[in-house]
Amino acid sequence: MIKISVASGKGGTGKTTIATNLAAALSARGKHVAYLDCDVEEPNGGIFLKPTISAKSAVSVLVPQIDLEKCTFCGDCAAICEFNAIAVLKDNVIVFDSLCHSCGGCYHVCPEDAIKEVPRQIGEIQIGAANGLKFMEGRLNIGESQAPPVTRQLKRGMPASDIVIIDAPPGTSCPVIEAISNTDYLILVSEPTPFGLNDLRLAVGMARELKLPFGVIINRSDLGDNLTEDYCKNEGIEILLRIPFNRKIAEAYSDGRMACHQSDNYGENLYRLYENIAGRITND
Numbered sequence: 001m002i003k004i005s006v007a008s009g010k011g012g013t014g015k016t017t018i019a020t021n022l023a024a025a026l027s028a029r030g031k032h033v034a035y036l037d038c039d040v041e042e043p044n045g046g047i048f049l050k051p052t053i054s055a056k057s058a059v060s061v062l063v064p065q066i067d068l069e070k071c072t073f074c075g076d077c078a079a080i081c082e083f084n085a086i087a088v089l090k091d092n093v094i095v096f097d098s099l100c101h102s103c104g105g106c107y108h109v110c111p112e113d114a115i116k117e118v119p120r121q122i123g124e125i126q127i128g129a130a131n132g133l134k135f136m137e138g139r140l141n142i143g144e145s146q147a148p149p150v151t152r153q154l155k156r157g158m159p160a161s162d163i164v165i166i167d168a169p170p171g172t173s174c175p176v177i178e179a180i181s182n183t184d185y186l187i188l189v190s191e192p193t194p195f196g197l198n199d200l201r202l203a204v205g206m207a208r209e210l211k212l213p214f215g216v217i218i219n220r221s222d223l224g225d226n227l228t229e230d231y232c233k234n235e236g237i238e239i240l241l242r243i244p245f246n247r248k249i250a251e252a253y254s255d256g257r258m259a260c261h262q263s264d265n266y267g268e269n270l271y272r273l274y275e276n277i278a279g280r281i282t283n284d
């Protein structure tokens, strides 16, 4: 199984367009492909792939529940909680579920065995299929802040297939690291603007820290400046593909249609990109 993650230092670079079209282009050429939407705070790959969903499962985390009959209000649980998720009052203990990171510290320190772990649903996994490819999506409930447990559960359920395309969230924070960790190759999607370059630098730093092999796709490559090209050249970073602006593809995106259905070249270029990456992974 070859796992390729697609990420970007910031939103709006065309990351999901690349991830969904790469998955669809490979599937259309006979590969067994799974697409995982790990952008769990805002999953939108399904808008383009239009999967039929066949199963759903809840994602839960464990949070503390206090037995006030046993509690002596000693304050040990609040003292150990790094996330300020427990407040101990004179005659009550309040747990702020949404702040809890399920670290288990409070259960361990409670001298009265007054805390038990109870599950709390924070999101959902959807499983389905779209035009021959396997589709999975993680969705964090609105108002929740813990994306990594949803991504972890999504990746644990990764279906058997030759190729898995992981659509990571934008940025360089914990949810992105959870999504791209343990993948074989990382595609960073950028755009040739000063903002794009700034965020690309951060994403490159993250990829290097994780020791992930990676390359860059410059989207809308004919708009903007040469700074991204110069940066990649100076840093010895491979530019995998340059995709010029195409009005038909921009219109397709805004209508929720697939770019590879608007232009044969789009899918073919992504397929060749995959062959290039796969050749290196299997030779390593």
Ligand code: SF4
Residues within 6 Å of the ligand: 066, 070, 071, 072, 073, 074, 075, 076, 077, 078, 088, 093, 109, 110, 111, 112, 113, 114, 115
């Ligand atoms: S550590 Fe246990 S006994 Fe102490 S305040 Fe917390 S729940 Fe109550």
Ligand code: SF4
Residues within 6 Å of the ligand: 063, 064, 077, 080, 081, 082, 083, 084, 085, 086, 099, 100, 101, 102, 103, 104, 105, 106, 107
């Ligand atoms: S499980 Fe960890 S994060 Fe949650 S309330 Fe207890 S100590 Fe705080």
